[in-house]
Amino acid sequence: MRRTTRARGLAAGALTLTMAVTLVACSTDDDASSSPSASSTASASAEPTTTAAPTASAEDVAAVAKIKVTGETGKEPKVTLPETPFTVGALVIRNESDGKGDEIKAGERLSVLQLAVSGADGKTLGSTYPDKEQALLLGSINENLEKELVGKHVGTRVVVASPETADGTATGAPQTNVYVLEVTDAKVVPDRATGEKQAPKDGLPTITLDSKGKPSITPSKADKPTSLVVQPLIKGSGPKVEAGQTVTVKYSGWLWDGTAFDSSWDRDPSTYAVQNIGQGQVITGWNEGLVGQTVGSQVLLVVPPDKGYGDKESGTIPANSTLVFVVDILDAA
Template sequence: MRRNRTARRGLAAVAVALTLGLSLAACGGDSGDKPSPSASASTGDESAAAAADKAALAKVDVSWSDDKAPVVTLPSKPFSVTTPVIEVREPGKGAELKAGQSITIDFVAVSGADGKVAHDTTSTGPEPGTLGKGSVLDGLIGEKVGVRFVLAGPPQQGGTESTVIAGQIVDAKDAPTPAPGVTKAAGEAVPPVAGLPTVTLDANGKPSVTPVSTPAPTTLVAQPLIKGTGPVVTADQTLVVQYSLFLWDGTPVESSWESGQPATFALNAVIPGWTEGLAGQTVGSQVLLVVPPDKGYGASGQGDSIPPNSTLIFVVDILAAS
């Protein structure tokens, strides 16, 4: 799954995921070298540009408070860097942060154009992330829970200024791991329901769908196809899944099966169709989700492959949850 498919909700997700290439609520598809726990996302000998970006980030002033959002003051406006950079401002005192962990982040994001706040999680709640996915956040591996940091990334999508984020890791936990040999749903098959797309599995378990000609439903459908015998999934958990995504007419969009690796993400950081449709299911299940636009990507769509107001079909195998 490309990182901005099922995951990412709100302005914060856009600022963090697109501008900085972070692995918040990572769902696979990440690329690039993994930085070492240092103040820069680059590895090996730093280029002159990376060194200059580190120096620029060091001049960003952050005033921290235990009960309010940090106040970020830029050294100049507009503010921009050419490479993703991260700097620890205050060490944490909790458990050590490790690769593969799911983390929770409190942060404020400001525009490099004018220094105005673009998003503040003190009003929306902390947001999830993942360490060890090749993002600039990997520079915090080896630090401790409670660490406070500031980071910035280069302009994206034709922009001219960076986004600057001041944040704190408030929690971390080990990501779930499927039981040995578990690569797909396993359990009791559930009889298909009339009026829904038909799902066919190949020898490895990868699904394909045969669409129906009837109008798409206007409410969320979460239909188990295989009923697993594991624990019940809750909305605050991190899941490991295999999934495939199709448009309502059966057009394939993307699939974790193509990479050979399942996807891991926080269930409270995905589109509402996933949060609502998978919470209450059991580990080991395969679930058919039919997601109407208001539970998916709405009138804006997503990139070139999900048009505006699309009804989406997901087939999801829940391999693990914690």
């Protein structure tokens, strides 16, 4: 799979920590919009791009220490910057206060509320308070943020100062934005799909699971489907996945002939979080195929070229490829 980078910062409109190059561990192509499919295959390489990030100076840390955050937890805080414009040269994360809820553990899915403030003038850029919680999957975010959260407790608040650009593009004017993130819940994510087995239709690849649930494939000798195939292999008992949610999955992908090209099962962590499913930074076959499936399910997706990469080559995936995925839907929030 290609390893690509995202040039966007913590976009004020999106208000999601996993959109930021400084905070995420996985990313997609900047030129994705030119593709007839969505931006990438399943994860656009769910492995992180290993580029050295700048290190915060003592002056950066001291400046962030002067940011004042006031207000009760659960309610939108007030953020007062020590000066405007407020800038730092590198990402700085500060624990504002610990919570009184359950301890936050590695690998959990967190529900978070977030406030974003412009370092340029101190004005609020956006807020998910009071009740627009977003999902944050530990293991898929910046390791420094994860270290700050793991071991704390539900209710904890952190302050993040992030050097970005005013318009969220790689070439925009430099600007530091400040975020307050509050953890409102922490949930253990299952490690495999569970539910009632479903009989697949004739002509599809045969999927076999090992003792841990990792799938392998026996290719079909039938003609390739020309339209998207969505075949549940295990029917989970959870709620239906809704457009706009963050979906936590494990997946494996093959070409129609059975050639493997990617599997999250081979990585640590093996789970992968898809933001804004339905319009997420994944191929069209995923955006269309996962919405409406139930949490806990395992789904076989056969993705024709027009809902995958089209006539473009992508790493080891040839142009005009029909793709086969087995996706375990572990959580949606």
